[in-house]
Amino acid sequence: MVAITTVKAETGTTELPEVADPSKVAPRDARELSRQFFDRLATLEEGTPEYQYARNTLIEMNMSLVRYAAGRFRSRGPEEMEDIVQVGMIGLIKAIDRFELSREVEFTSFAVPYIVGEIKRFFRDTSWAVHVPRRLQEARVQLARATEELGSRLGRTPTVKELAELMCLSEEEVVEARLASNGYTSASLDAAIATGEDGESVLADFIGADDAALELVEDFHALAPLIADLGERDRQIIHWRFVEELTQAQIGERLGVSQMHVSRLLSRTLKRLREGMLTTR
Incomplete structure (x- = not known):
């Protein structure tokens, strides 16, 4: 259990939870505490000690998101993993600075695409295998x-x-x-690696492939805030079609409209989500 007390800002009107060790807050507790800190952060003046405390605590409490996102790149080795985590922290900070509770989206769903995007951008912009500036x-x-x-x-x-x-x-x-x-x-892909009991393999034998399931998790995190931004009717149509797997005709009966109208609504919504996903990538 992480010790939490309350400390008042100098104004006497803003109260902030004080977390003894934010980095040790469990992810489940961090979600609820983060909402409180974002709520307070919106009322504080940027640059004040209270603002910096709230922002820094949010960063430390949500470092587990960076470790989660960086985990998919663990094959790059412990030394490079340190750099990946540092880059992921930049994505986390950007997410914190841009997040608003009014989005009615969990911060985890909002932050992970920022973190993963920053890591991918890092690899894209710093590929120096042939030339180093x-x-x-x-x-x-x-x-x-x-x-x-x-x-x-x-x-x-x-x-x-x-x-x-x-x-x-x-x-x-x-x-x-x-x-x-x-x-x-x-290192050469043909470099020999001892495998025990006088066995020997080459480095190329240990090269893995991308796990499609990991890409799916990333897509889910990117899609969640886009769906949350939809209107209630559009979200309901998406739920009926892809969760309950109703036909367009069945959806039309529930809404009291024609199947053709449902098809147009669904096409418009899917186009919006597709464009949002491409922008996120």
């Missing part, structure tokens, strides 16, 4: 020096934020520089 070559050298300096000073591995402050770069640029520093090491 000069600015990243220079940043790689600067990153190595900053990591060594901070590591000696702090006695631990520095965070991306600490490196960014020392290097006078954005956190995104530090993440890019880190990936560039890893880009100079490659």
Whole structure:
């Protein structure tokens, strides 16, 4: 159980729940607490200590969403996974800054597409297997020096934020520089790997394939807020057609309209959802 108390803002009119360790809040509890924090956040002035506390707590409470989204990329190795999580955090922060309770959508459904999208954008924009830009070559050298300096000073591995402050770069640029520093090491797909009992395989034997079920989960998360934005009648038609699997004629009988009219309504709604999904991607 995470300890939660209440602390009043300086104005005396806004009360904020104080969570002892936001990162340890269970996902189920985080959903309810997040609604309270978003409700308070909307009434606070940006830049105030109370606003920063509410925003930072939301970030820490919902870090499990980043770990969930990053899990699908676990095959890339522990070192690169750290970069993926850092990029996913950027997506989480963007989702928090843009979320509104008036959307009447769970924050988890709203945030996951932002997080996954940021990770995909990271891979798309930073594919340097053939060529590494000069600015990243220079940043790689600067990153190595900053990591060594901070590591000696702090006695631990520095965070991306600490490196960014020392290097006078954005956190995104530090993440890019880190990936560039890893880009100079490659392995052949024909490289031999010992499998035990004198057995041997090649690296290519361990290359997996995309799991279609994971793509489906991502699509569900992207589709949920789009369906929530539909009118009540359109949502009901979608439910009848694809959940209860009624025919258009049966739907028409329930609505008191013709099958042709149901077909037009359904086509219009599906077109809207399809365009929304393409925009999200």
